[in-house]
Amino acid sequence: MTGQRIADLAMKLEAARGQISRLLESVADDQDWSTGDPHWSFRDIAAHMEATDAECLLVRIRQIAYTTPSFEFYNNTGWDFSDRDLRDSLRGWQQSRAQMIEFAQSLSTERLARTGHHKTFGDITVAEYLEIGVKHDLEHLKDLEAMIAAHRAATVAG
Secondary structure, eight states: OOHHHHHHHHHHHHHHHHHHHHHHTTTTTGTTSOOOOOOHHHHHHHHHHHIIIIIIIIHHHHHHHHHHHHHHHHHHTTTTTTOOOOHHHHHHHHHHHHHHHHHHHOOOOOHHHOOOOOOTTTOOOOHHHHHHHHHHHHHHHHHHHHHHHHHHEEEEEE
């Protein structure tokens, strides 16, 4: 069951990444547009998604599989991503997401049963951390859809 659960989560993670990437790609020529928050442009969202996978999810599932780590809440909101190109971030995100999925799928049942401790979520397995990743993606997908609608309205009005 655990292997199937990882496979199901991998499909959800990749589907969400694909949807978000397509939406961001559609506004890549206006990547600095935001609804007013100077730290939350399309560029920032793409870089945030890449950084979250590469610096948090991938690192933490590796730690859970081989040690008994403790984690604080990860937050990169407000970081300066102004030097990052949206398309480069999407490519980096695709690579880190693929590494994360490949790693999770390579783990034995014993490794998948190991836990780390998260200050907010309590004891957590690799699969449970991947579920957090899915929820994170879906929250950003919903926000991004609203942001793109606002962008379209502003473009038509402007």
